[in-house]
Amino acid sequence: MKPIEARDVVLSFGETPALRGASVSVAPGEIVAIMGPSGSGKSTLLHCLAGILAPDAGEIHFDGRRIDNLSENERSVLRRQQFGFVFQFGQLVPELTAEENVALPLLLNGVKRAAALEQARPWFARLGLAGLERRRSGELSGGQAQRVALARGLVARPGALFADEPTGALDSLTGEQVMDLLVASAREQGTTVVLVTHDARVAAYADRQVIVRDGKVNALVRS
């Protein structure tokens, strides 16, 4: 279980400020939802926490290590080895089968193909996808594709999973199934999760919610 922290993070896109001193701490194994209006900076904050974007000022720490000052290449290695990702539209590789998509993070980390597929396969039964291993993304429903994306995000047992609107393209019931599986799998593995959503019912699956407004984090006061 690994903690993540942003300290006074500032980031602008050209003249437009996106984050203006955002701070947030995520405890080891915690599931935190980042909420906020459109354009508030919530996805930008997720991208900074995940080492996709480097902030102009402030610090990002993962598992006690400062990561905002790493080189592009070092951040890329960190993302591949320590982080899992789930995006709104699954973003599966259409040329690969579902099981190859799940195995992808392992293959990229140098695991041999047979071993990678062997690790990928149990996820299909676990996420209610048994029998769909050989299908390509075009042959999967939106909910199935998103569960494959979830398996891909967790297969390498990452220290942290970053999910950006993971149910945004799904209907309400299918979205709930995906969130149920995401929470259950992350808790089982002890994976720290940072989730961006505009949907309060999705955010309610998290242990804690924070609001980003005008590029700053408003940690919700518990009354």
Add this chain to the structure above:
Amino acid sequence: MTLLGLLDREPSHGYELKRDYDTFFSRGKPLPFGQVYATLSRLVRDGKIVVGEVEPGVGPERKRYVITERGATDVESWLTEPVDAEPNLQTVLFTKVVLALMLGRPAEEYLDVQRATHLRRMTELTEIKRGGDLVDTMLADHGLFHLEADLHWIDTTVARLDALRETVAGR
């Protein structure tokens, strides 16, 4: 109305009604037997149910209650009538926001605390759904959708606070 509705299925003893009520409707607050029999007496008095065949033995348990045509009509009307859609906008929350602005208090902070309270309740209801059966899930959903609607109202109100402050000050 719930007990009357249960009797519209089939004639039942008081203890059967209590058992079914507790299973589907009580959500952790079992209906006291006294309340079951008090309600049944009132329904008998109002002509909505009658006491059917009395079985041998002693005590109220031997009575089987049967719905009358009048009772069945009541159930039908109650089921087909929509519940009031709260036409009154003067909710507690609305009153708090307007009063806070009138009194120069931090309305946005109050709304932030309210949002946190709503989200905490939504998290609790989501946990109930995750571990519960279908009945629990449906009840939790009802609460979640209502809380979500309130949250939309809170967010929109936060975005309108400056305009509302001017409106309140202008009165």
